Amino acid sequence: MRNLFILLLAILGPITSFAQGIKGKITDEKNGSALPGVSILVQSTNNGTVTDADGNFSINIAEGSYNIVVSFIGYTPQIIPAVVTSGAVTTLNVSMAESSEVLSEIVVTGSRSGGRSRIDSPVPVDIIPVSQITNNVGQVDINQILTYIAPSFQSSRQTISDGSDHIDPAQLRGLGPDQVLVLVNGKRRHQSSLVNVNGTVNRGTVGTDLNAIPATAVDKIEILRDGAAAQYGSDAIAGVINIILKTRTGLSGNVSYGQNVTSYDKNYVLNSGKDASVNISDGGTAQVGLNYGFKIGQKGFVNITGEYVNREATNRTGTYTGQIFPAVGGKIVDDELLSTKGLTRNDFDMRIGNSKVKGGGVVLNASIPLTSSIELYAFGGYNNKKGNAAGFYRYPNGIPAAVRPNVTTVYPNGFLPEINSDVTDISAAAGFRGKLGEWKFDLSNTFGKNDFDYTISNSVNYTQAVSSSTFQTKFNAGGNGFSQNTINLDLGRKFDVLYGLNVAVGAEQRTDKYTITAGEESSYKNYDVAAGVAAGAQVFSGFFPQNAGSHSRSSVAGYIDLEQDITKAWVLSGALRFENYSDFGNTLNYKVATRYKFTDGIALRASASSGFRAPSLQQRYYAKTNTLFVTQNGQQVAQESGTFTNDSKPAEILGIPKLKQETSQSFTVGTTIQINNALELTVDAYQIDIDDRIVLTNNFNDGGNAALKAQLAAANATTANFFSNAVDTRSRGIEAVLSYNTKFGGNQSLRAVLAGTFIQNKVKKDASGKPIIHASDILVQTNQVNTYFNREDMSRFEIASPKNKQSLTINYKVGKFGVMLRGVRFGEVSYWDPTIDPTKPDSWPVNTLTGQKETLDQTFGAKIVTDIALNYDLVKGINVSIGANNLFDVYQDRHNHSGNFSLGRFVYSRRVQQMGVNGRYIFARVNFNF
Numbered sequence: 020m021r022n023l024f025i026l027l028l029a030i031l032g033p034i035t036s037f038a039q040g041i042k043g044k045i046t047d048e049k050n051g052s053a054l055p056g057v058s059i060l061v062q063s064t065n066n067g068t069v070t071d072a073d074g075n076f077s078i079n080i081a082e083g084s085y086n087i088v089v090s091f092i093g094y095t096p097q098i099i100p101a102v103v104t105s106g107a108v109t110t111l112n113v114s115m116a117e118s119s120e121v122l123s124e125i126v127v128t129g130s131r132s133g134g135r136s137r138i139d140s141p142v143p144v145d146i147i148p149v150s151q152i153t154n155n156v157g158q159v160d161i162n163q164i165l166t167y168i169a170p171s172f173q174s175s176r177q178t179i180s181d182g183s184d185h186i187d188p189a190q191l192r193g194l195g196p197d198q199v200l201v202l203v204n205g206k207r208r209h210q211s212s213l214v215n216v217n218g219t220v221n222r223g224t225v226g227t228d229l230n231a232i233p234a235t236a237v238d239k240i241e242i243l244r245d246g247a248a249a250q251y252g253s254d255a256i257a258g259v260i261n262i263i264l265k266t267r268t269g270l271s272g273n274v275s276y277g278q279n280v281t282s283y284d285k286n287y288v289l290n291s292g293k294d295a296s297v298n299i300s301d302g303g304t305a306q307v308g309l310n311y312g313f314k315i316g317q318k319g320f321v322n323i324t325g326e327y328v329n330r331e332a333t334n335r336t337g338t339y340t341g342q343i344f345p346a347v348g349g350k351i352v353d354d355e356l357l358s359t360k361g362l363t364r365n366d367f368d369m370r371i372g373n374s375k376v377k378g379g380g381v382v383l384n385a386s387i388p389l390t391s392s393i394e395l396y397a398f399g400g401y402n403n404k405k406g407n408a409a410g411f412y413r414y415p416n417g418i419p420a421a422v423r424p425n426v427t428t429v430y431p432n433g434f435l436p437e438i439n440s441d442v443t444d445i446s447a448a449a450g451f452r453g454k455l456g457e458w459k460f461d462l463s464n465t466f467g468k469n470d471f472d473y474t475i476s477n478s479v480n481y482t483q484a485v486s487s488s489t490f491q492t493k494f495n496a497g498g499n500g501f502s503q504n505t506i507n508l509d510l511g512r513k514f515d516v517l518y519g520l521n522v523a524v525g526a527e528q529r530t531d532k533y534t535i536t537a538g539e540e541s542s543y544k545n546y547d548v549a550a551g552v553a554a555g556a557q558v559f560s561g562f563f564p565q566n567a568g569s570h571s572r573s574s575v576a577g578y579i580d581l582e583q584d585i586t587k588a589w590v591l592s593g594a595l596r597f598e599n600y601s602d603f604g605n606t607l608n609y610k611v612a613t614r615y616k617f618t619d620g621i622a623l624r625a626s627a628s629s630g631f632r633a634p635s636l637q638q639r640y641y642a643k644t645n646t647l648f649v650t651q652n653g654q655q656v657a658q659e660s661g662t663f664t665n666d667s668k669p670a671e672i673l674g675i676p677k678l679k680q681e682t683s684q685s686f687t688v689g690t691t692i693q694i695n696n697a698l699e700l701t702v703d704a705y706q707i708d709i710d711d712r713i714v715l716t717n718n719f720n721d722g723g724n725a726a727l728k729a730q731l732a733a734a735n736a737t738t739a740n741f742f743s744n745a746v747d748t749r750s751r752g753i754e755a756v757l758s759y760n761t762k763f764g765g766n767q768s769l770r771a772v773l774a775g776t777f778i779q780n781k782v783k784k785d786a787s788g789k790p791i792i793h794a795s796d797i798l799v800q801t802n803q804v805n806t807y808f809n810r811e812d813m814s815r816f817e818i819a820s821p822k823n824k825q826s827l828t829i830n831y832k833v834g835k836f837g838v839m840l841r842g843v844r845f846g847e848v849s850y851w852d853p854t855i856d857p858t859k860p861d862s863w864p865v866n867t868l869t870g871q872k873e874t875l876d877q878t879f880g881a882k883i884v885t886d887i888a889l890n891y892d893l894v895k896g897i898n899v900s901i902g903a904n905n906l907f908d909v910y911q912d913r914h915n916h917s918g919n920f921s922l923g924r925f926v927y928s929r930r931v932q933q934m935g936v937n938g939r940y941i942f943a944r945v946n947f948n949f
Contacts, residue, residue, distance in 0.1 A: 023048035041101055042077040043111035043305035043890070045070050045089065054091060054115060055320065056238075056266045066519070069389075073317045089113050095762075096696065125916045127205060128241040128261040129250070130592065131511055131824055132521035138693050141590055141614035143703045143754065145169055145242040146513060147828045150265065156890040157277050157904040157942035159306040159328055160230040161237070161262070162187045167843055167886065167904075167932075170776040171244055171258075171380060171754055174229075175932035176373050180217040181645065182361045182471060184374040184408035185440040186228045188221040191257040192244070192707070192752060193820045196226025198632055198681075200247070200255035203232070203262045204398055206448050207251070209467030211780040212501035212533065214637045216645065216715060217826070219929050220819040223715030223742065226636045228469065229260075231402040231444035233326035235272065235308030236382035238265045244548075244754060246707065248630035248684030249594040252527065252576055256260040256630045256683045256709060263399055264384040265322050266311055266606040271948040272309040276332075278302055281908050281938025285338045285926065294647030302333040302373055302937055319387035319394075327379035332407070335936045340365050341922035343433070345423070349756075362432065369435065369924050370409040372936060378404025380444070388464040392768040393453035400448045410558035412924070419552045422481045425488040427690040429479070431899045436558035438656055443470045450507075458779070459755065461509040472498035475542065475559050479693040482545050483554040495536035497562035501637065507528045518584035527576040533636035537567040542646075545735050553659055554735040555644065563734065566642040574600045574633075588616040598631075602639075603680055606631045617662065620693040624703075630683040634713055638742040639678060642666055643736050654843030660718045665743060667732045673719055674797025675741045675807075683709045704756045711744035711793065712816070717806045717853070745793055748816055767833045775825035782813050805853075814851035818930045835892035839902070842885050845933040849878040852917045877916035882909050884934050900944040908939040 045710050053074030060067040061080060070076045081104045090096035094115040102108050126144045137144055147168060149161070158164045162174040174189035188196040196215075201208040211228045215221045217332040243259040251259060305328070312322035343353045343364075357363060380402030388394045414433045418426050449465025473496040484490040511527040537543075538561020542837035545554035555561060576598040584590050594610045610628035617623070644661045644734045663669045665678040689703030718738035731739060757773040782790045790813055794804045823846035830839050852875035856862060863872040888902030911933050918930045927936040 023186070023945055025376050025579040037233040038102060039082070039106055039108065040078045040080040041085075041087065041109045041111050042075070043113065045074045045076070045091075045113050047168050048114040048116045051114075054094075054913075055116070055268070056317045057089060059675060060088040060090070062088050066513070070561060070910040072317055074312075077316075079418060087111060089115065091115060126262075127348070128202070128259055129243040129245065130582060131250075131523040132513070132592075133511075134747055136700060138622070138691050138701075139590075139614065140615075141592060141612040142243060142245040142626050142687065143348040143624075143689060143701060145171075145244065145756070147240040147242065149234060149237040149240055153273065154898060154900060154946045155837075155889075155890060156886065157275070157902060157940050157944075159234060159275065159304060160187075161232060161234055162189050162229050164234060165189070165229075165240065165242075166827070167884075168826065169242055170713045170774045170826055173824070174819055175220070176935055177217075177219050177837045177859070177932075178371050178373075178927075178929050178936070179369070179408070179410060180215070180219050180929050182213045182440065182473070183215045183217060183219055183221075183439060184438070185232060185404070185406035185442060186213050186226075186471075187375060188215055188219070188224060188226045189229060189259070190221070190321075190778075191242070191822060192705070192750060193780045193822075194257040194707070194709075194750060195224045196221055197224045197254060197635060198256040198709075199226075200251050200253075200259045201227040201229065201262070202251070202259060203446070204259060204264055204448070206463060206465045206507070207503070207529075209446065209469060209503040209636065210501060210607045210637075210639065212469045212499035214499075214641045216641070216643075217929070220815055220932060223638070225637045228442075228444060228668055229262075231380065231404075231442075231469075232262055232380055232400065233308060233324055233380050233402070235310055235326045235398070236264055236384070237262055238267075238655045239263050244703065244705070245612075245626055245687050245948075246628040246630045246683060248608065248683075249578065249596040249608040249839070250580060251596060252596065253631060253633045255682070256632055256685070256707065262383065265312065265324065266384060266386070267322065268312040268314060268320060270309075270311050271391055272945075273306070273944055275304075275306045275942055275944035276503050277304050277942025279333055279937050279939060280941050281909055283335055283926065283938060284913075285336070285923075293316075293387075299334075299938070300457060302331055302940070304328065304330045315385070315387050317388075317812055319385070321383070321385040322381040322538065325379065328404075329377040330373065330375065332370060333937050334368065334370045335927055335938075336368045336371040337923040337926040339367050339369075339412070339414075339923050340364070342414070343367060346419075349630055356929075360432070365432070367412060367414065368707035369412050371925060371927060374406050374408035376406040377402050378402065378442075388453075390453070392455075393451060393691075395449070395451055397447070397449040399448055400444075402444040404440075404442050406442070408440075410436045412440065413557060415495055419481060419554055421550050422479075422484045425484045425490070426481070427487075429490075429492065434477055434479070436556070437476045438559050439476055441472045441474070444468070450835070456548040457512050459505065459511045465505045465507070466503070468502040470498065470500045472536070473538075475556040475561075478557045478589050480541055480546070482547045482550055482554045482555065483541055485547045485550045485552070491541050494542035494556040494561060496542045496556060497536045497567070498561055498702055499641075500532075500534040500536070502532045503529065510567055516583065518587055520584070521582040523540040523578075523580040523582075526576050528573070529576075530571060530573045531636050531789050532569060532571040533640055534569045535562050535567045535640070537564040538835055539563050542872070543735065544562075560644055560735065569634055570640045572600060572602045572636065574598055586757075588864065590614050600633055603633055606680065606682075622691045623689075624691065626686070628685045628787060630685060632681040632683075634678050634680060634742070638713060641742075642667070655723065660738045660740060661731060662715070662738050663734070663741055665741055665889065667730075667741075669727055669739045670741050672724060673739070673741075673803070674795035675716070675743050676712070676793060676795050678742060679711060679714060679744055681709055681711050681741075681744070683707055683921070697760050699758045700755070702753065704753045705751065707750040708747070709750070710747045712746050712748055713742055714745040714808060714812060715742055716740045716745070717809060717812070719806055722801070722803075730802045743807070745812075746790060746816075748780060749783060750778070750780045752778045755793075764833075768831070770830045772828045773826070775823065777823045780817050782816050790815065809853040810851040810855075810857075811853035814849060818849040818851070837890045839886070839888040839890075842882045842883055843886075843934070844881055846881050847878055848931040848933055849876065850916045850918055850931050851876050854917075875917035877914065879912040879931060879933065882911060882933055884909055896947055896949045898946045900946065904940040904942070905938060909934075910938060911936060
């Protein structure tokens, strides 16, 4: 480290002192307190800075006349003229008034030059002022907050999806959770250890658990809607989400409680005329958040956040209409048994809705100046949450006859097995940044770790229960872990070339590690192979010892990033990044972007870039046997499906292509229009071509192959699936945001934001309209391409997420009273049955209710969800809010497609999602800020 420091000094030159320019202090107009983190920009240049913990700032600049743009979230931005004379320092002290204004906020994501306002950025960046928004909404986690305010972002809670019930997968532009890079304070955030392997819209992907970061700790979130792999590395195909933590001093926090107060129809038969509506109050969610910041010395700060959330489960199941108990003498005995037991069919409900989750975390964000030009910074956190979700009900009739006598001694009415999760997330980042001569530097180390452990309760291993009624009902099923360590060195300098050239260079070294921990023996072992029943804990069998272990890889990267102001109106930027992976070799990616201002308020911007996503270690090494319920001949049947690694023997036998990285080409063009700093319109169109998209295949049986049959039997499985690069896709879309902000009448303000996204995601097809599938000759010759990738898989890429989403948010405030009204329109989604041929209607089955041929597909119409919140300032620093999310209790259309689960159990399912399945949510919140 000492030699590196000496080398940097030699390269960058001597430290220069502040001799000429502008300095000053920024304070709050109401109470005179200093405002740290305020953005100071010299208009029409890339020269800018931010205030320190005491609100002070200084800018080196040549003599001349300038306009200084001062902006900060929650305050009205100001443009102040200033004159700098040779050898002198101009003092500029500014008092800022609170406002909902965010139009001219300075962005730090997508550009390394600093000092770009959102309207001047050559790429589209959304700014979500989370610290303000949480005062007016009932959502308490980041995923749900972003879903309802950022149209390009979508996250829907899953149900009966194993671990995905406990960590919500999130998408940007309808692409995969693992095609979005997440940063915290500009540093790469680690992914979750969870692999989404069940039948959800994000099947086969690995995402980042945004909800592990308490919303109370977040100041704002910047969403870069553009490919950025050349700037930030792997995963940044769809864009980048940068979560910026709070830096303010003082005490603030909130306490909230809410629950679903809703009504839905449990009747599973469509158009039957029967009224089966039920009134429900569930899903109670309590949240407490506390944030405190204090100074360290004159310019340093420490900001600490603690948050706790307790979310109860919700249930939107239908009334089960199938057979419950075994037939006696050929006679179904359900009715008489139910009456003698004092039971009804509702006692056999499944749980379709939110899982139960409780937990919390602590976040630290700190900065300590070491010299006048160098600071030490650190941030990180600890989060733990425990979840509980259910699987499919095991009705007495469905319990295998071989074990029924013993199992029913413990579970006389069957059982609903439960998955209990224990998810721990740890992160820590520390570094030095500042100036060495004319160069800015940032040397950091970032570490992150996610552990996901499973306990299965209210269950049974059937093979253990074959000969004894003293079997286990609770199992330690093992778990997964993922850790990542990243070392970064970033250097930047501005040169006096034309109207300013910013040069940034840097290097990165990253080490990833993925672990599988075996479950206890009874969670996975087959104690009686001859019994012919499923082995392992019902609903989620444990991880096998032969699959347990640690797997790691490393990568090194170097980049150069140039941003040139050619004129006051025209900026051109470009970046190159070279990266080498220990397991995949090299990749070189580029990005170019430009923005041209025709007037001060109208600009055109465009970008082009290449990108990549290295297969995650989870996708390379995840291996497990799961109980899946799949459609066979129109019925849902249980199937023990083994997920094998891409380089396993079963993969070799079947001819599964070798796993490699995804690559992309992205293009964006857009315009920005700003009038009087009150009205702003941005419109951007994009196209993203992604080659070699990684999917989790469907389930292959042994096909009579003795070697494959033996491999499956060793894993307690009857089928096998794998991760593989299957298809190429093209994503196109238009994104628009219209914002209006005004103050009038002395104490009134109005802010309105109309935003929308229109998405078209397609799997690339040949001239005949069939998808181009990257399958091996073995798969083609054995007619197994449809198992490799089918219609349902294609629908997950194209239509299972909303194809468009629009939102209108209005915030009005008069004196101490405020109101927020928001409407979000979720576009239509569709499900495609994997088995039918849509071009051959003669082969379609007949609907027993209508007598008509049906495709088994289903399209779900667009829905509008309305939110309202009323808030009032009780006294200075204390505000109360009451409101409702989904005020009019809107539900998604009932699922009646073939992928839904029969006999009334599922009114709503996991296959496609728009806005969740929980209905109206009423909440109250107290916010304080001192």
